[in-house]
Amino acid sequence: MSGDLVGHRTHLDAVLDRRGVWSACASWLREAMAALPRDAFAPDRLWRWDGRAHVPLDRATDPVEWADELYAGPDAAAVTQVTDGLPSSSLSAPAVVADMLDSLVLDPGHTVWDIGTGQGWTSALAAWRTGPGLVVSTEIDEGLVVLARQRLAAAGVDAEVLVGNGTRSVPPGGPFDRIHVTYSVETVPYEWIEAARPGGRIVYPWGRLGHVALTVAADGRTASGWVQGLGQFMADRCGPALVSAGxxxxxxxxxxxxxxxxxxxxxxxxxxxxxxxxxxxxxxxxxxxxxxxxxxxxxxxxxxxxxxxxxxxxxxxxxxxxxxxxxxxxxxxxxxxxxxxxxxxNGRPTPYDYGVTVTPERQWVWLRDPDGPRWPIAESTERGGAPSGAPPLNLGS
The missing domain is CATH 3.30.160 (Double Stranded RNA Binding Domain)
Incomplete structure (x- = not known):
């Protein structure tokens, strides 16, 4: 496909429509992605894997390849930052962004904590739905914070971006109705449960193979919910040391x-x-x-x-x-x-048959029912690279 951005946007919308992503409950997402396309948040340099290393694609000198990389497909993330030869930030795959925001069940008036701002795209989409001044986002990379603020301002989006480690600290503005996380964790920081309102929803990537939607209990002390889909995500920068999966x-x-x-x-x-x-x-x-x-x-x-x-x-x-x-x-x-x-x-269950429960003392995965078969959650070493034949990699926004 050419570097025509309008054509890329139209093609992506049609593909997601054929997949059934634009359900009645997610019709707002279609409008939001049309109003706030991913190219409005992409930096002028993207990175493409050539089989040996990530090579730069600059918008000024190669706009066609730049646009093709940005809109490579509904399941393709666009790498926006490379550190020491490894991807360290990206624009998330459009289909995964839509799936996670749909799982968040956002409504106008909700307060949102978006953890891991990256380029600012998911913060912008959330703010489009909830309203001005209701989204606060935290990002550990100070350089990305500056760029995200610029992109959000240019798009006319009223969302606050703060420098902070979302795994270890909570921004002002809580308790939040919704918490959206763009990088993977093995164990949910209990601070996230405490930062959400009773009945609030937390959508986060679990490990490197799926994302989960938790609902906080009425007492505000526990949370439980189902796996929502498959996908691979960049790990928490402050988590355990990365181990090659190759x-x-x-x-x-x-x-x-x-x-x-x-x-x-x-x-x-x-x-x-x-x-x-x-x-x-x-x-x-x-x-x-x-x-x-x-x-x-x-x-x-x-x-x-x-x-x-x-x-x-x-x-x-x-x-x-x-x-x-x-x-x-x-x-x-x-x-x-x-x-x-x-x-x-167990009858060859699918990922959608599993769920996660978080309490102050422990966390576990369960099958089909919170009281059914269960497995304790422990810190995983499966980090740092997709195994051969993996589903499309989503590096997180």
């Missing part, structure tokens, strides 16, 4: 050691490469597992690690079985296979 991360954990356990398992590994219901279930049951897949003439192979000291390799044998090699203090391959069997025994 093969090099596995190689680093394994080192040069020989396997400590070997066996043959009767499993065709193909679902690990493409069944995201299974991958989500594994992520729930073994939250620190990193799974990388690849294919050869014998089928799909998998390399698994915990980002620390335990690893497993599953090598397809060409007959529907696989050789399992493991090393380290944990048998992480066995843990993955147990989670897989558990998922099958």
């Amino acid at each position: 093969y090099d991360g596995y190689a680093k954990v394994r080192g040069s050691g020989e396997p400590e356990a070997e066996e043959v398992v009767e499993r065709d590994l193909a679902p690990l490469a493409g069944d995201w219901d299974l991958r989500f279930a594994v992520r729930v049951a073994v939250p620190d597992v990193v799974v990388i897949t690849g294919r050869d003439e014998d089928g799909v192979n998998a390399w698994v690690h915990d980002g620390n000291a335990s690893w497993a390799a599953l090598s397809a044998r060409g007959d529907g079985s696989a050789a399992l090699y493991q090393g380290g203090p944990r048998r992480i391959g066995d843990e993955l296979l147990t989670a897989w069997s558990q998922w099958e025994a």
Whole structure:
């Protein structure tokens, strides 16, 4: 497609319409995205991955490629900042932005805390719905704060942007009716629950595979809600150290050691490469597992690690079985296979069958009912890169 921005906007609107994104409940989002298009918030330099590194695309010298990158597709984020060779900010994928704001159930008059301002686009869309002066956004990067303020002012949007670490501090203006988060966390900071009104809603990316909508209980002390969809997000900058989810991360954990356990398992590994219901279930049951897949003439192979000291390799044998090699203090391959069997025994649930509950003392994931099967939430090491064959990457705004 050409660099014609009007054409790009029209095409994106039509694609989202065909998907059914513009439901009756989300009709305001269609109007807001038309009034406040993503190109109004994009910087003059974007970054494109060429297979080896992120390369710059400048609007002034290459407007066609710049626009094509910005509107690469409904599931494509546009990288707007690269630090030490890695993306550190972006304009979120349009479909994910629409899904998360729809999940927020925004109404006129709601007060909103938008955590992780980035380019200011989600703050602007939220303010379009709620009204002037009702959205406050926090961003840890002072340079992004300056640029977001400029873009919001140029678009005529009355929303406040403050420098702050949204994971650790709460801005003035609360308690808030709605809290919207644009970067992933494994454990919900309890300050978010305290910052929301009873009955308020918190939509946030959980780990690197989905986003959740919590509703705060009437007593204001707990919150619970369902997984809303799949997507991958940039992690909290102040969270645990990033661990590569690519093969090099596995190689680093394994080192040069020989396997400590070997066996043959009767499993065709193909679902690990493409069944995201299974991958989500594994992520729930073994939250620190990193799974990388690849294919050869014998089928799909998998390399698994915990980002620390335990690893497993599953090598397809060409007959529907696989050789399992493991090393380290944990048998992480066995843990993955147990989670897989558990998922099958539970009727192969989808991500939409899971939910999260947060209390002052603990947090857990549950299946189908808050009182049903549950798994404790622990800090995950699955950070820093999409596994092979991953769903579209959304880096957060």
